[in-house]
Amino acid sequence: MTAERxxxxxxxxxxxxxxxxxxxxxxxxxxxxxxxxxxxxxxDSLAEVAGLMPLADPERFDAAPAPPAxxxxxxxxxxxxxxxxxxxxxxxxGFAIGGATTTALAAIVLVIFVLPGGDSAPEQHVSFESxxxxxxxxxxxxxxxxxxxxxxYVKGAPSGALxxxxxxxxxxxxxxxxxxxxxxxxxxxxxxxxxxxLSRTEAIGVRVGKRTFEAPxxxxxx
Numbered sequence: 001m002t003a004e005r006x007x008x009x010x011x012x013x014x015x016x017x018x019x020x021x022x023x024x025x026x027x028x029x030x031x032x033x034x035x036x037x038x039x040x041x042x043x044d045s046l047a048e049v050a051g052l053m054p055l056a057d058p059e060r061f062d063a064a065p066a067p068p069a070x071x072x073x074x075x076x077x078x079x080x081x082x083x084x085x086x087x088x089x090x091x092x093x094g095f096a097i098g099g100a101t102t103t104a105l106a107a108i109v110l111v112i113f114v115l116p117g118g119d120s121a122p123e124q125h126v127s128f129e130s131x132x133x134x135x136x137x138x139x140x141x142x143x144x145x146x147x148x149x150x151x152x153y154v155k156g157a158p159s160g161a162l163x164x165x166x167x168x169x170x171x172x173x174x175x176x177x178x179x180x181x182x183x184x185x186x187x188x189x190x191x192x193x194x195x196x197x198l199s200r201t202e203a204i205g206v207r208v209g210k211r212t213f214e215a216p217x218x219x220x221x222x
Contacts, residue, residue, distance in 0.1 A: 028160030
């Protein structure tokens with residue numbers, strides 16, 4: 001997981017290490033930590049510091065040193081330089097996107113005229129059975145030339161639970177379709193996709209938190 005996507009979670013790690021994080025935020029953070037080794041490692045280092053804090057004696061600390069007078073000017077100059085750098089980057093990116101857009105349009109035209117149809121099976125609705133009480137999971141699978149589009153429905157999962165969706169093909173191989181996070185009290189509907197063709201799909205699965213549930217798929221529904 002990228003550092004940018006982890007930024008909001010890392011802001012909660014300190015409070016979590018001190019045991020001061022509200023219950024609703026703690027559940028979501030713990031779900032994130034389950035799948036992010038970087039944040040787990042940072043939490044472990046913070047936990048060591050938090051364990052030593054009760055041993056610190058505030059009366060033995062000296063007054064905080066005053067920052068140098070030139071610090072404010074250096075910070076302002078660094079901010080201005082960073083803004084100029086971002087403006088130049090956006091300008092270069094604009095030109096690059098213009099060329100990439102032309103290439104993408106050509107590729108779309110090629111797909112439209114070269115790939116006739118591509119749907120090898122009709123869509124089908126899948127219901128997950130033998131679920132825990134109050135948990136409901138369903139899916140609608142649609143075949144496409146690029147693979148399978150998955151419309152997932154989840155209700156009653158733990159708040160903040162990360163839901164990872166996959167398709168299982170011949171031989172038990174799994175093809176990831178992506179993930180989404182469940183929020184308590186919501187009827188979560190997510191649209192995902194996997195490269196596996198629906199005609200070769202044997203089952204669909206979703207890992208909710210630490211538990212995995214699967215439902216069979218008919219490769220050639222009537």
